[in-house]
Amino acid sequence: TELKISHIRPQGATIDNELKELATEIDQATGGDVTLKIFAASALGDYTTVQERISVGAIDMAVQPAATAASRRMQISSFPYIAENWAQAKAIYGPGGAINKAMKSLYAKQDIEMLAAYPVYFGGVALNTDAVSPGDPNVDKGIKVRVPGIKSFQLTADALGYISSPIPFSEAFTAVQTGVVDGVIGSGAEGYYASFRDVTKTYVPVNTHFEVWYMIINNGSMADLDAEDQAALRKAAADFEVRRWAKAESDQTANEQKLAEYGATIVELSDEQLAATAAKVRAEVWPQILKDVGADWGQKILDEINK
Amino acid sequence: MVEVALIAVAVLVILLTLGLPLPYCFGGGLMVMYYLGDVVMKGNMLWGFQQLGNPVLLAIPLFVLAGTIMSASGIAASLLNFVNIFVGHLRGGLGVVATISCALIGAISGSGLTGVAAIGPLLIPEMEKQGYPREYATALIANSSLLGLLIPPSVTMIVYGWVTDTSILACFLATLGPGLLIMTNFSVVNVWLARKFPLKLEERPKGEEFVAEVANRGFKATPALLMPVIILGGIYGGIMTPTEAAALAVIYAIPVGFLIYKGLDLKTFLFAGKEASTAVGAIMLMILFSMILSQIFVVESVPQALVEAIFSITDDKVVLLILINVLLFLVGMVVNDVTAIILIAPLLLPLMEALGISPIQFAAIMGVNTAMGGVTPPYASILYLGARIGKVPVTKVIKPAMLLIVTGYLPVVILTSFWTDLSMFLPTFFGY
Amino acid sequence: MNKFASYLLTGLICLVAGGQFVQVITRYVLEIPVMGLEETLLYPTMWLYMLGAVNASRENTHIRANVLEIFLKTKRQIVGLAIVGEVLSLIIGGWLTYWAWDFTKYSLRVWKESPTLYLPTFYVDVALITGMVLMMIYTAMHLVSHIRDLATDEEQ
Ligand code: NA
Ligand code: NA
Numbered sequence: 001t002e003l004k005i006s007h008i009r010p011q012g013a014t015i016d017n018e019l020k021e022l023a024t025e026i027d028q029a030t031g032g033d034v035t036l037k038i039f040a041a042s043a044l045g046d047y048t049t050v051q052e053r054i055s056v057g058a059i060d061m062a063v064q065p066a067a068t069a070a071s072r073r074m075q076i077s078s079f080p081y082i083a084e085n086w087a088q089a090k091a092i093y094g095p096g097g098a099i100n101k102a103m104k105s106l107y108a109k110q111d112i113e114m115l116a117a118y119p120v121y122f123g124g125v126a127l128n129t130d131a132v133s134p135g136d137p138n139v140d141k142g143i144k145v146r147v148p149g150i151k152s153f154q155l156t157a158d159a160l161g162y163i164s165s166p167i168p169f170s171e172a173f174t175a176v177q178t179g180v181v182d183g184v185i186g187s188g189a190e191g192y193y194a195s196f197r198d199v200t201k202t203y204v205p206v207n208t209h210f211e212v213w214y215m216i217i218n219n220g221s222m223a224d225l226d227a228e229d230q231a232a233l234r235k236a237a238a239d240f241e242v243r244r245w246a247k248a249e250s251d252q253t254a255n256e257q258k259l260a261e262y263g264a265t266i267v268e269l270s271d272e273q274l275a276a277t278a279a280k281v282r283a284e285v286w287p288q289i290l291k292d293v294g295a296d297w298g299q300k301i302l303d304e305i306n307k
Numbered sequence: 308m309v310e311v312a313l314i315a316v317a318v319l320v321i322l323l324t325l326g327l328p329l330p331y332c333f334g335g336g337l338m339v340m341y342y343l344g345d346v347v348m349k350g351n352m353l354w355g356f357q358q359l360g361n362p363v364l365l366a367i368p369l370f371v372l373a374g375t376i377m378s379a380s381g382i383a384a385s386l387l388n389f390v391n392i393f394v395g396h397l398r399g400g401l402g403v404v405a406t407i408s409c410a411l412i413g414a415i416s417g418s419g420l421t422g423v424a425a426i427g428p429l430l431i432p433e434m435e436k437q438g439y440p441r442e443y444a445t446a447l448i449a450n451s452s453l454l455g456l457l458i459p460p461s462v463t464m465i466v467y468g469w470v471t472d473t474s475i476l477a478c479f480l481a482t483l484g485p486g487l488l489i490m491t492n493f494s495v496v497n498v499w500l501a502r503k504f505p506l507k508l509e510e511r512p513k514g515e516e517f518v519a520e521v522a523n524r525g526f527k528a529t530p531a532l533l534m535p536v537i538i539l540g541g542i543y544g545g546i547m548t549p550t551e552a553a554a555l556a557v558i559y560a561i562p563v564g565f566l567i568y569k570g571l572d573l574k575t576f577l578f579a580g581k582e583a584s585t586a587v588g589a590i591m592l593m594i595l596f597s598m599i600l601s602q603i604f605v606v607e608s609v610p611q612a613l614v615e616a617i618f619s620i621t622d623d624k625v626v627l628l629i630l631i632n633v634l635l636f637l638v639g640m641v642v643n644d645v646t647a648i649i650l651i652a653p654l655l656l657p658l659m660e661a662l663g664i665s666p667i668q669f670a671a672i673m674g675v676n677t678a679m680g681g682v683t684p685p686y687a688s689i690l691y692l693g694a695r696i697g698k699v700p701v702t703k704v705i706k707p708a709m710l711l712i713v714t715g716y717l718p719v720v721i722l723t724s725f726w727t728d729l730s731m732f733l734p735t736f737f738g739y
Numbered sequence: 740m741n742k743f744a745s746y747l748l749t750g751l752i753c754l755v756a757g758g759q760f761v762q763v764i765t766r767y768v769l770e771i772p773v774m775g776l777e778e779t780l781l782y783p784t785m786w787l788y789m790l791g792a793v794n795a796s797r798e799n800t801h802i803r804a805n806v807l808e809i810f811l812k813t814k815r816q817i818v819g820l821a822i823v824g825e826v827l828s829l830i831i832g833g834w835l836t837y838w839a840w841d842f843t844k845y846s847l848r849v850w851k852e853s854p855t856l857y858l859p860t861f862y863v864d865v866a867l868i869t870g871m872v873l874m875m876i877y878t879a880m881h882l883v884s885h886i887r888d889l890a891t892d893e894e895q
Binding site for chain 2: 012179
Binding site for chain 3: 322323324325326327328329330331334335337338348349351352353356359360362365368369372541546547550551553554555557558576577578579580581583584585586587588589590591592593596684685691694695700701702705
């Protein structure tokens with residue numbers, strides 16, 4: 001069986017190479033029964049469309065962010081400032097973690113099995129100008145930044161003291177280039193290096209959110225495999241996730257390094273500054289998003305995290 | 308599956324020939340893929356419909372409406388009246404104005420269709436009035452419109468830079484040289500062809516009379532002349548995105564047309580609104596089904612199969628470069644520009660590098676070829692849009708369009724492949 | 740009908756232009772961008788596209804490349820070709836409408852919401868099936884009128 005798997009980065013990107021490795025592994029583990037056909041660069045549509053196409057069984061698999069159109073609760077995955085460091089991130093988003101379990105059950109309602117979490121990076125702000133008090137969220141920076149059309153990012157940008165401007169991704173690069181906005185929020189060093197490095201003068205690793213993608217498969221595509229192949233696929237995905245957690249942090253450092261080598265200034269923030277920023281965003285943004293996802297449901301997950 | 312895809316394209320061509328509305332021609336191709344190729348159709352409408360929501364496409368209706376209002380209200384006429392003092396006595400002058408206007412609009416928009424959408428409703432009737440055949444005027448503007456993909460900014464180059472991990476600014480610079488050369492070609496060919504058109508040329512006034520006429524027409528044209536200033540200034544001044552500029556063009560044109568030029572009244576305004584919306588609806592429905600068809604080709608790896616077929620033929624550099632251009636031409640015939648780049652660029656790049664061609668030069672090769680793809684039938688979205696806006700049958704536009712493709716695009720396609728400096732001079736100059 | 744179409748389509752397209760314009764004003768002049776404007780504009784935009792296409796069917800001004808027509812001599816042949824064209828359009832269009840219906844059912848079942856204002860996107864999606872059905876009705880009407888043409892032609 002050939003499974004079509006989609007991801008959102010260009011060919012040769014880290015995720016692309018890792019999926020090629022995974023493909024080889026699955027091919028061997030199933031004795032050639034299951035092969036992966038990789039579609040890079042969102043060739044099958046952006047991640048929101050791909051998730052729906054997986055849900056109806058038109059595409060088999062993907063590794064990508066969670067799309068929130070069919071279930072607003074999936075915003076729990078991109079809640080700002082839930083994790084403060086990599087160890088916490090692994091405990092929350094990794095196997096058995098509170099958000100991991102929550103996402104698994106939300107995907108299940110869309111006829112999708114979540115096979116693995118794929119940690120990518122802590123997010124930051126990329127600016128085409130010099131940073132203004134980057135460590136103090138209480139200073140109005142007077143800098144317009146492009147935010148994706150996702151509520152939590154818009155609220156976070158405002159809480160950090162930036163002026164949020166919703167601009168579609170397809171127009172974002174030129175918007176920064178011509179100065180319609182002076183920066184971008186919603187991604188991290190890896191994403192900025194891939195799409196915005198020519199217009200990034202300053203990078204502020206303010207840990208806006210924890211970017212995590214999920215490896216997902218349509219329930220029908222999974223059911224079409226025999227029991228042995230199913231087990232082999234699940235095991236390969238679990239190993240894939242383990243390898244990823246081991247590598248993610250050093251990848252993030254490497255990507256910041258790449259931005260720096262390309263000419264960007266990387267702002268250093270102290271632990272106190274990060275903690276103050278986190279406190280402010282939690283106080284201002286969480287209540288609003290919590291209300292959106294259902295306060296009881298969301299609070300239960302936050303409580304489980306804080307235990 | 309490649310065989311089925313070829314049958315689908317054949318059916319598409321047959322249905323086109325029979326004269327079905329274009330959306331159904333692509334629908335016929337889809338039916339072939341579904342019934343003979345056994346592809347999954349579920350979820351494809353969802354995909355296509357969501358693609359239509361892309362904000363970049365939104366510039367189409369807005370620029371079409373702005374153009375229609377400008378031409379209905381007298382804004383366009385006063386602008387042309389002014390330009391005509393300088394070029395009206397020159398044979399072919401208005402055609403050159405059309406081409407250069409498309410290039411200028413291209414400099415504010417990232418897509419290949421803004422030129423025809425914005426300039427078409429304005430200049431096609433004017434050119435006809437001066438004696439150019441309507442189908443020729445339409446073909447010239449449709450062809451020139453694709454300069455929007457070669458004069459930066461450009462959606463295709465943004466996508467190319469992204470999928471091949473190349474600097475987007477370098478890609479922008481790489482297509483600029485070829486784009487200007489194509490613009491020159493069109494201008495020269497237009498002047499040459501214009502010898503044979505029965506043009507009514509203006510007498511150029513002399514001396515004081517000329518100055519007075521410049522002042523008079525210039526004054527009347529000022530509100531119209533401010534329009535490009537506002538649009539270009541807005542975009543390059545960092546105030547708005549090209550799509551928003553298209554909206555501003557509409558918002559500006561309405562009061563100017565109603566109050567200053569007075570050519571606009573409720574009746575003409577409603578007519579312009581309906582005309583623009585209908586043109587846009589027709590083109591969007593075609594885009595919807597053609598995108599679904601090319602998406603199915605992507606899922607079934609048809610483009611990859613074509614690439615493999617070509618490389619099984621030879622390893623001679625010159626022959627390969629020619630074959631790659633032929634391949635890009637063929638791909639451009641059946642899929643849209645951005646899809647072509649997502650599919651082909653990463654596949655061919657390693658082979659191009661093996662042939663000693665840099666990713667930046669390859670950006671220019673892809674750019675010129677995919678731009679040309681916009682006017683090569685059967686999938687010639689920009690040409691069809693032009694025919695719709697110019698209100699001429701597609702069959703009549705194809706002949707003059709082919710003439711312009713052969714004289715304007717083809718020489719530059721060949722030069723871009725074989726003369727490195729054409730695309731590499733600017734990027735090298737700026738240190739890429 | 741023509742007047743209704745003019746008002747409706749002009750209203751939709753002006754709404755879209757106005758929305759984009761508001762975006763510029765609020766971001767550049769007031770520096771407080773409106774959240775969710777982009778997703779709201781999707782409603783008039785998609786309805787504009789589909790109803791514009793329906794109007795093209797009504798006026799019979801869809802883009803066509805009728806190469807064959809050039810070679811036909813008599814009116815009878817031309818009407819005959821038009822009938823073949825409309826029948827094929829109905830078959831293909833009917834098939835596409837079926838899939839548009841499939842999409843509509845999906846959209847109704849899943850009941851998606853827009854990312855910031857949580858507006859139900861079903862009311863965007865339903866434009867597709869509405870447009871396809873109306874286009875099929877107009878196509879059928881054109882077919883009937885072509886057949887009438889042929890019939891009156893034979894009587895003469
Ligand atoms: Na351009
Ligand atoms: Na083409």
